[in-house]
Amino acid sequence: MNDLLTDEERSLQDSVRRFMLQEVEPLVPKMEADGEPPRSLFKRFAEFGFLGTFFSEEDGGSGGSLATRAIVSEETARVCAGLDLVLFADVVLFGRALMRCGTPAQKEKYLRPVLAGEKIGAMAITEPGGGSDALSPSTTAKADGSGFVLKGQKTWITNAPIADFVLVIARTGEGRSRLDGGTWFIVERGMPGFTTGKPFDKLGMRSSPTGEVFLDDVQLRKEHVLGEVGQGFRSLVDSLDTERVLVGASTVGQAQGCLDEAVRYANEREVFGEMIRDYQLIQEKIANMATGIEMSRSMLYRLLRAIDRGERVTREAAILKFFSSQMLTQSSSDMVQIWGGAGQLEANKTARFYRDGKHHEIGAGTNEIMKVLIARETYKEMGYRR
Numbered sequence: 001m002n003d004l005l006t007d008e009e010r011s012l013q014d015s016v017r018r019f020m021l022q023e024v025e026p027l028v029p030k031m032e033a034d035g036e037p038p039r040s041l042f043k044r045f046a047e048f049g050f051l052g053t054f055f056s057e058e059d060g061g062s063g064g065s066l067a068t069r070a071i072v073s074e075e076t077a078r079v080c081a082g083l084d085l086v087l088f089a090d091v092v093l094f095g096r097a098l099m100r101c102g103t104p105a106q107k108e109k110y111l112r113p114v115l116a117g118e119k120i121g122a123m124a125i126t127e128p129g130g131g132s133d134a135l136s137p138s139t140t141a142k143a144d145g146s147g148f149v150l151k152g153q154k155t156w157i158t159n160a161p162i163a164d165f166v167l168v169i170a171r172t173g174e175g176r177s178r179l180d181g182g183t184w185f186i187v188e189r190g191m192p193g194f195t196t197g198k199p200f201d202k203l204g205m206r207s208s209p210t211g212e213v214f215l216d217d218v219q220l221r222k223e224h225v226l227g228e229v230g231q232g233f234r235s236l237v238d239s240l241d242t243e244r245v246l247v248g249a250s251t252v253g254q255a256q257g258c259l260d261e262a263v264r265y266a267n268e269r270e271v272f273g274e275m276i277r278d279y280q281l282i283q284e285k286i287a288n289m290a291t292g293i294e295m296s297r298s299m300l301y302r303l304l305r306a307i308d309r310g311e312r313v314t315r316e317a318a319i320l321k322f323f324s325s326q327m328l329t330q331s332s333s334d335m336v337q338i339w340g341g342a343g344q345l346e347a348n349k350t351a352r353f354y355r356d357g358k359h360h361e362i363g364a365g366t367n368e369i370m371k372v373l374i375a376r377e378t379y380k381e382m383g384y385r386r
């Protein structure tokens with residue numbers, strides 16, 4: 001059954017799959033060792049039209065549905081979850097913010113080169129004081145003549161070590177609501193006072209460089225403000241649902257990669273004179289994985305179509321992220337279990353898939369925060385408002 005995609009989207013899916021297997025998979029061991037993808041790979045993604053699928057042609061994209069981004073992400077994560085995370089920060093976090101709030105001049109200067117694979121973007125929200133409370137940054141931007149002076153520190157920023165442009169949220173004032181007083185700034189590598197730390201040595205997602213951003217009195221002009229001064233927290237909150245739904249594409253893609261490996265090995269390995277595929281305890285794991293993937297994938301594309309129609313999906317986006325990331329963690333563990341000892345060998349991609357499987361229960365909002373949101377939105381939906 002494949003009624004989730006249009007013919008055109010299915011053809012994109014086939015092209016990305018081929019590209020990932022032929023051009024990207026051979027590069028994965030080096031990307032994992034280097035801790036980052038080669039710059040040339042961004043260009044290759046752009047040449048094939050895989051970076052800007054859902055951006056307008058005017059902005060340098062191909063004008064496709066939001067689902068096209070999910071397709072690229074699923075197929076990328078199926079082969080290399082770290083690379084998918086790099087592209088998520090580059091295109092979904094940085095690129096989409098420029099698409100939604102950028103002026104024509106900002107799009108020309110920052111978005112086009114990112115969609116052409118010439119420059120790399122990042123988005124910096126999280127601070128050392130805690131990522132879950134994203135609306136309380138200590139980073140400040142003080143008005144200074146016609147511009148701003150940015151001061152603070154961000155951490156856990158995907159692409160920080162390699163990014164040319166970093167979108168930074170800072171406090172520029174106070175207001176009556178928690179959503180007042182935040183502003184987005186576009187910071188360029190090379191600006192005095194802007195530095196980044198060494199890449200973190202992480203459990204997984206090793207092809208994706210993560211690190212700190214230091215902002216030491218960075219002087220910014222008005223043209224570095226993205227969107228309206230004081231409205232940054234609102235635009236952050238407005239973008240979260242779509243980002244969480246698109247994380248669902250990453251989790252589904254990674255889980256599919258785990259299922260690919262689990263099924264392959266179950267059909268190769270013979271123990272006690274039987275193929276392990278025939279043992280019911282192995283079949284149970286395969287069935288659980290296949291069920292979780294199908295349920296998550298159906299919800300993913302249903303939500304993407306709803307977002308394209310302009311519907312609000314806050315509760316459902318949190319449900320998808322929570323369910324599918326937990327499903328992925330379990331699937332990556334079940335895959336290693338099916339492989340037995342061989343699953344733990346670095347020579348097999350199972351070890352990498354297992355390490356990478358944990359990330360999405362934490363990044364882009366932890367599962368605890370997702371559950372808080374789901375409960376809050378459920379009370380609201382059922383008429384119990386505070």
Ligand SMILES: Cc1cc2nc3c(=O)[nH]c(=O)nc-3n(C[C@H](O)[C@H](O)[C@H](O)COP(=O)(O)OP(=O)(O)OC[C@H]3O[C@@H](n4cnc5c(N)ncnc54)[C@H](O)[C@@H]3O)c2cc1C
Binds near residue numbers: 130369
């Ligand atoms: C590989 C990686 C890449 C990342 N990339 C980026 C990026 O590009 N840009 C960016 O801005 N950030 C990024 N992050 C940061 C990520 O968004 C945060 O790690 C995440 O939001 C959690 O924040 P924290 O790590 O500070 O945990 P904390 O907020 O300190 O939370 C610690 C624990 O407390 C729990 N907790 C917190 N508050 C509550 C509550 N109210 N109720 C119940 N439990 C609670 C959390 O769920 C968690 O289990 C990345 C993180 C990782 C690991």
